[in-house]
Amino acid sequence: MWSTGVMRIIRPISLYNTLSRKIEPISPSSPGELKIYSCGPTVYNFAHIGNLRTFLFQDLMKRTLLAAGYQVRHCMNITDVEDKIIRDSQVGLPADAPNQARHTAMKTLTDKYTAFFLEDLEAMRIRRPDVMPKATDHIGQMKTLIQNLVDKGLAYAREGSVYYRIAGFPTYGCLAHLDREGMQSGSSVDVDEYEKDQAQDFVLWKAAKPGEPTWDSPWGPGRPGWHIECSAMGIELLGDRVDIHTGGVDLIFPHHENEIAQSEGALGHAWVSTWVHGEFLMVEGEKMSKSLGNFYTLRDLVEKGFNPITFRYAIQSNHYRKLINFSFEGLKAADNSLKRIRAFRKRMEEDGIQAGGGTWKEALDPSQRLEKARTDFWGAMSDDLNTPEALAAIFTLISDLNAQDDRIALSREERDAALEFLDETDSIFAAWPGEEKTLDTEIETLIEQRSAAKISKNWAESDRLRDQLKAMGIILEDRKDGTVGWRKA
Numbered sequence: 001m002w003s004t005g006v007m008r009i010i011r012p013i014s015l016y017n018t019l020s021r022k023i024e025p026i027s028p029s030s031p032g033e034l035k036i037y038s039c040g041p042t043v044y045n046f047a048h049i050g051n052l053r054t055f056l057f058q059d060l061m062k063r064t065l066l067a068a069g070y071q072v073r074h075c076m077n078i079t080d081v082e083d084k085i086i087r088d089s090q091v092g093l094p095a096d097a098p099n100q101a102r103h104t105a106m107k108t109l110t111d112k113y114t115a116f117f118l119e120d121l122e123a124m125r126i127r128r129p130d131v132m133p134k135a136t137d138h139i140g141q142m143k144t145l146i147q148n149l150v151d152k153g154l155a156y157a158r159e160g161s162v163y164y165r166i167a168g169f170p171t172y173g174c175l176a177h178l179d180r181e182g183m184q185s186g187s188s189v190d191v192d193e194y195e196k197d198q199a200q201d202f203v204l205w206k207a208a209k210p211g212e213p214t215w216d217s218p219w220g221p222g223r224p225g226w227h228i229e230c231s232a233m234g235i236e237l238l239g240d241r242v243d244i245h246t247g248g249v250d251l252i253f254p255h256h257e258n259e260i261a262q263s264e265g266a267l268g269h270a271w272v273s274t275w276v277h278g279e280f281l282m283v284e285g286e287k288m289s290k291s292l293g294n295f296y297t298l299r300d301l302v303e304k305g306f307n308p309i310t311f312r313y314a315i316q317s318n319h320y321r322k323l324i325n326f327s328f329e330g331l332k333a334a335d336n337s338l339k340r341i342r343a344f345r346k347r348m349e350e351d352g353i354q355a356g357g358g359t360w361k362e363a364l365d366p367s368q369r370l371e372k373a374r375t376d377f378w379g380a381m382s383d384d385l386n387t388p389e390a391l392a393a394i395f396t397l398i399s400d401l402n403a404q405d406d407r408i409a410l411s412r413e414e415r416d417a418a419l420e421f422l423d424e425t426d427s428i429f430a431a432w433p434g435e436e437k438t439l440d441t442e443i444e445t446l447i448e449q450r451s452a453a454k455i456s457k458n459w460a461e462s463d464r465l466r467d468q469l470k471a472m473g474i475i476l477e478d479r480k481d482g483t484v485g486w487r488k489a
């Protein structure tokens, strides 16, 4: 399945490629089509707002490419077997629990947080990736890939585990720009996450340890390492050429470095053309951590009265490669900016008071101003997704057209052209849709939250949401098939 935008002419887009450390025009391996792989969530808890920043930047990039006229096939994996998932899911199981019970416990945890993750995407209007494979559904492909690397002499088995021999891959370190001198091939690391100065042979298959769910393999019972999951699913679902691979900057090393070694080692040629990484998020000037009490999920922001779309806008008003200092003041400012855009939309939806009267006296007339805003907007977005400049083009247009409309009302055609531009830009920013759409999405989200509350037997929350909807003038109708309909009172 491919996602398709509305434009038929393709606009050129340039992105910063971590591999070359340059902003480069993207060049799809098949004309007009882009295959994108994004490292997805590790589903053992709620995503925090730093994680969500990465998913928002990926969505913005994808929406920009679609609006620019490309066809996109986007694959994002769900990591549902990994060190932290096993740690959290096996709590309370007896030491002699059968393997099946261990798998079930792991699945119960990951299913729960996958559902929450999908809710977060929905609430922030992040378009669902075209394919979302779960790692545990692709263990066979991982074993095949590992065997391929063993056959090529790039991996070796030791005591039931299999390791990648980094000395066998001469360009190892090219993405993170590592100094090969300091690498310790021959010594190996068993954990999935480690630092650059610990670059050494990394684990592909982990031998069974007591208390862990396992799968059978040619090397004995065990489970895949985290890094091999993305290579196996990426090659299987997107093929042996991926145009763009994305993730947070924290994944450059070791995760993406290892993906390159695995995929290119097995394929024998380059796998990904452009590596795009999103920066971190700090909270009120500090690194987010539970111990500092500045650790937030999307649900925490909603509880504090903020709309997920305000958060989306706040994140996207920063360039994706700049560190964001998240603050509640910043969220309020984002809310004010959004109100300005929405007020302008409303003004354009209505007819002007003196529609069609008089002439425009300045150098650019409204339609030329609009064309300039469009050129500036696309100039900014096509230059490595420069969202602050793109938004500046929108706000300049709003100031100019509001000033014009105050003096001599814009005509209906001019107002419609401005609305068309708002729709075009909203197809990327997803924050200022027409009023009806906004309300519908909000209501549907509340209804979904209420259904989720009912399923988890949280009656107080379910009643609270029902009252909130009632206050909005929405009447809920519980249907026989278990779904919920609604109408305006």
Ligand SMILES: [Zn+2]
Residues within 6 Å of the ligand: 038, 039, 040, 230, 255
């Ligand atoms: Zn990955």
